[in-house]
Amino acid sequence: MSANAVFPKILSFEDARQVVEEHALQLPPGRVERLELLEAVGRVLAEPIHADRDFPPFARAARDGYAVRAADLTEVPAQLEVVGEIRAGAFFDIPGGLAPGQAVAIMTGAPAPRGSDAVVMVEYTIARGNRVEVVRSIAPQENIVAQGSEARAGDLLLPPGSRLDEAATAIAAAVGKSRVQVYRKPAVAVMATGDEIVSIESVPGPTQIRNSNSYSLAAQILAAGAQPRCLPVAPDQADRLRELLVAGLESDLLLVAGGVSMGKYDLVERVLAELGAELFFTGSEIQPGRPIVFGRIRDRYFFGLPGNPVSTMVTFELFVRPMLAALSGMKIRKPVFVYARLRAEIKSKTGLKRFLPAILSGAFERAEVELAGWHGSGDIASVARANCYLVIPPDRPHITAGEWVPVLLR
Numbered sequence: 001m002s003a004n005a006v007f008p009k010i011l012s013f014e015d016a017r018q019v020v021e022e023h024a025l026q027l028p029p030g031r032v033e034r035l036e037l038l039e040a041v042g043r044v045l046a047e048p049i050h051a052d053r054d055f056p057p058f059a060r061a062a063r064d065g066y067a068v069r070a071a072d073l074t075e076v077p078a079q080l081e082v083v084g085e086i087r088a089g090a091f092f093d094i095p096g097g098l099a100p101g102q103a104v105a106i107m108t109g110a111p112a113p114r115g116s117d118a119v120v121m122v123e124y125t126i127a128r129g130n131r132v133e134v135v136r137s138i139a140p141q142e143n144i145v146a147q148g149s150e151a152r153a154g155d156l157l158l159p160p161g162s163r164l165d166e167a168a169t170a171i172a173a174a175v176g177k178s179r180v181q182v183y184r185k186p187a188v189a190v191m192a193t194g195d196e197i198v199s200i201e202s203v204p205g206p207t208q209i210r211n212s213n214s215y216s217l218a219a220q221i222l223a224a225g226a227q228p229r230c231l232p233v234a235p236d237q238a239d240r241l242r243e244l245l246v247a248g249l250e251s252d253l254l255l256v257a258g259g260v261s262m263g264k265y266d267l268v269e270r271v272l273a274e275l276g277a278e279l280f281f282t283g284s285e286i287q288p289g290r291p292i293v294f295g296r297i298r299d300r301y302f303f304g305l306p307g308n309p310v311s312t313m314v315t316f317e318l319f320v321r322p323m324l325a326a327l328s329g330m331k332i333r334k335p336v337f338v339y340a341r342l343r344a345e346i347k348s349k350t351g352l353k354r355f356l357p358a359i360l361s362g363a364f365e366r367a368e369v370e371l372a373g374w375h376g377s378g379d380i381a382s383v384a385r386a387n388c389y390l391v392i393p394p395d396r397p398h399i400t401a402g403e404w405v406p407v408l409l410r
């Protein structure tokens with residue numbers, strides 16, 4: 001073994017993922033900034049958001065109809081005296097509260113008057129001048145949302161680490177947070193390697209390949225809410241590789257695509273090791289993506305992703321995503337697989353957990369999945385046809401049509 005040889009450390013998918021998550025959990029909190037709410041959509045909250053008042057702030061009518069005392073309607077039909085009308089946004093007070101035998105016409109979103117304990121839907125009433133006939137009885141609290149039943153003033157509604165999706169954005173808006181403190185987007189350096197790789201502006205020679213990996217990774221990074229920084233393509237030459245790796249390590253995370261397999265010119269691991277990298281694993285028992293590398297140089301983490309374009313995309317999903325989530329300030333979650341029925345049988349190589357491009361379809365509750373047609377780890381057309389990855393356990397040479405199979409959404 002030469003001085004620069006890297007001792008291989010191949011982990012199962014679950015163990016490799018666990019290693020990434022453990023490191024991700026140790027990251028110090030990121031830098032923060034304050035943004036207008038709409039600019040912050042998709043970002044991760046760096047501050048907690050509390051209810052500034054009760055939600056709802058008053059007992060709210062959930063239907064158009066009549067605010068009543070349920071006890072008046074134990075026998076129906078019943079005649080009630082209509083003593084007023086309350087629209088949403090209006091306030092109406094009856095001295096002493098609603099008296100027995102009385103009702104108030106009320107609209108959805110309006111405050112139920114004191115003394116009332118239910119709202120009868122207008123569909124179950126017949127208006128007769130200043131009286132109303134109610135044809136159905138009602139249980140107390142029906143169609144009234146009690147004050148503070150959704151949240152009490154001061155309750156924590158969103159902890160730091162929540163991504164501002166539409167629901168979280170609604171909460172921020174509802175409590176009047178027009179500006180919010182969020183984490184800055186992590187910068188992710190992307191470096192493609194390989195003597196055969198040329199820029200997408202050039203016409204490739206007969207043995208050259210355009211650099212698609214920098215672009216697929218940038219697309220995944222952007223979709224994950226981070227900022228890609230694409231470096232020039234590194235040739236399979238140690239000095240230039242080192243120079244670009246050092247530049248890449250200025251970002252919050254470095255992704256190197258290619259050059260991590262076992263070929264004679266796969267220099268990435270060796271050069272990283274020379275730069276003082278700790279390598280936490282140098283492969284995982286998965287396909288595509290087996291040569292995935294994860295490590296750290298001082299306090300900067302990096303991944304060496306296999307250069308085959310499908311492997312690059314899959315290993316991003318499986319391993320880079322949790323690190324990026326943590327760098328964005330989010331809590332990390334285990335990957336969640338959903339289950340769908342297999343449309344057509346699969347014969348598969350055993351030994352590795354496989355994540356194959358697949359098409360999830362089927363209407364409503366009948367999820368079905370089939371392989372997208374797979375011609376190996378270079379087949380980006382297959383991923384483009386696909387909308388998920390079908391997960392094949394390492395010990396299943398044959399899966400029959402109709403079986404429930406795990407699927408990783410993307």
Ligand code: AMP
Nearest residue numbers: 192210211212213258259261306307308
């Ligand atoms: P490597 O991981 O360097 O052994 O590369 C494996 C395969 O992926 C080779 O066929 C490469 O030509 C291809 N490949 C590597 N890098 C890229 C890239 N940036 N864009 C497209 N294909 C690539």
Ligand code: MG
Nearest residue numbers: 193194258259
């Ligand atoms: Mg290469």
